[in-house]
Amino acid sequence: MVETKRYDFEKGIAYKLKIIPEDSGNFGAKLPWNEYLNDQSIAYIKVVDENTLKFYWYGFYNKKTKKREMTDCEFIQESNNKEVILKKCED
Numbered sequence: 001m002v003e004t005k006r007y008d009f010e011k012g013i014a015y016k017l018k019i020i021p022e023d024s025g026n027f028g029a030k031l032p033w034n035e036y037l038n039d040q041s042i043a044y045i046k047v048v049d050e051n052t053l054k055f056y057w058y059g060f061y062n063k064k065t066k067k068r069e070m071t072d073c074e075f076i077q078e079s080n081n082k083e084v085i086l087k088k089c090e091d
Helices: none
Strands: 002-007 010-018 043-049 052-057 060-062 067-069 085-086
Touching: none
Parallel strands: none
Antiparallel strands: 002 010, 010 043, 043 052, 052 085, 060 067
């Protein structure tokens, strides 16, 4: 991923897909990666504080179909929220 835009008012950064992953596995090898290489954001990270980040997965934007694909976040979550909260571990 590569940064596309910063939102200073909430300390957030949007990211897009920069290159096709080298190791995409059996499932990923079948995806239309060239159609996902565009300027649409695929994820957003918001800094809550020095110990907490919120990660939002939007999915890949297919420039051919003009639709988002793979929108389900693969992280196991305890709630129905679309955000994943990441906490810094203590040393």
